[in-house]
Amino acid sequence: MPVAWDEFRLVRAIAERGALAPAAAHLGINPSTAFRRLAAVEAGLGTRLFERHRSGYVPTPAGEAMAAAAGRMEEEVARFDREVADRALTPSGLLRVTAAATLVTDLLMPMLGRFRARYPKVQLELIVSEDALNLSRRDADVALRATRDPPPNLVGRRLATIAWAVYGPVDGPGDPADACWVTPSEAVAGGQFARFVAARAGPERVALRLNTVQGLCEAISEGVGIGPLPCSRGDRIAGLRRLSGPEPELAGSLWLLTHPDLRHAARVRAFMDHVVAEVAPLRPALEGRSIR
Known part of the structure; x- marks a missing residue:
């Protein structure tokens, strides 16, 4: 039977998290709904996708194949989104920005207000997270990170040393x-x-x-x-x-990063240029050269 895209996402979420409850939370559905949907997919395919153990759900070879297919499908969808975004001529649309909590409160938040005043057609979504989100899958479009080793698959600017x-x-x-x-x-x-x-x-x-x-x-x-x-x-x-x-x-480094396919998108380029300009006068303080 044909399997809907949402069921591929469900199987991948369960395979990555090893249990129904966290997979359901990730997808924004109830665990009971996830249970019924998984049972229906397995019944339609005529094969088990997961072995149920006390420690969690372990994918069978069929489940692994379906989860891998879901990953390839997500990459294709993300690539399409990036291509569409790249065609935009003026900064507009949704921009997802991720940063750790300390960077949000101490550095980023004042910049967002001034960015919105300059580019009112850009809607911002701020993802406060200590984790390195996957920019290839469009978990975020731009990341502000304090790191010594930025991921090699991303591009961007080193803004300052963090002393x-x-x-x-x-x-x-x-x-x-x-x-x-x-x-x-x-x-x-x-x-x-x-x-x-x-x-x-x-x-x-x-x-x-x-x-x-x-x-x-x-x-x-x-x-x-x-x-x-x-x-x-x-x-x-x-x-x-x-x-x-x-x-x-x-000491660490402050990096502003994005996916290579997104760097020419108008809203991404505008945001990165804005943050670079805003951070420049703050470098003495960030680098410990400006003492109260």
């Missing part, structure tokens, strides 16, 4: 050797922050670990401990002071 230093409350210990620490955990940025703190303090002096950089500033400001912060943020907080110079081992 980090150690900060603490102005009325706290002046010597890091006497202080407790706040740090991102091993799961963040490949463990570079955790290694940095471990080289300066034993585990008994780590007062708080976070699985994200979000919340670091608040924890340090509240006196939980000293810790690393981006200079562009730490230098703006009146109650904090630098306890070190910029730390080279924590």
Whole structure:
């Protein structure tokens, strides 16, 4: 029997997530609906697409083939969307932008208002995520990322160095050797922050670990401990002071990235040019060269 495109998407979502509930959530449907649709597809094809185990759904060879076909179909749809977008002559339509929460609050949000004022026909969708979304599948059109190694399949601009230093409350210990620490955990940025703190303090002096950089500033400001912060943020907080110079081992780069097929689309080009111009005067602060 012919299988609808939506059923291919369903099978791929289950294969990627290993369970009905997260696959249904990804597709915006109820788990019971996903269960009924999968049963109907299997009945129509006359074969099982998944083995049901306690640990989850494991695709059979037929399920793997169908999931792979869905992936190829998604790529073709995304390629068509990019070709259509590339033909637009004026900046208009939907633009999906992704960035981590800290970049959104500290950097990006003020830029969006000015961009909208200049290009009112562009509708923005902001995806706040710590994950590297797949720009090839149009999960987003443009990504603002703090990374040392941007994906090789994307194109864009390196905007600035992101400098980090150690900060603490102005009325706290002046010597890091006497202080407790706040740090991102091993799961963040490949463990570079955790290694940095471990080289300066034993585990008994780590007062708080976070699985994200979000919340670091608040924890340090509240006196939980000293810790690393981006200079562009730490230098703006009146109650904090630098306890070190910029730390080279924590430095990263700020990149603005898009898919090669989208770089000439009018709305993408306009947005990237806008962000490049907006970031330029902020480079001294981002690079730790502008101290309060």
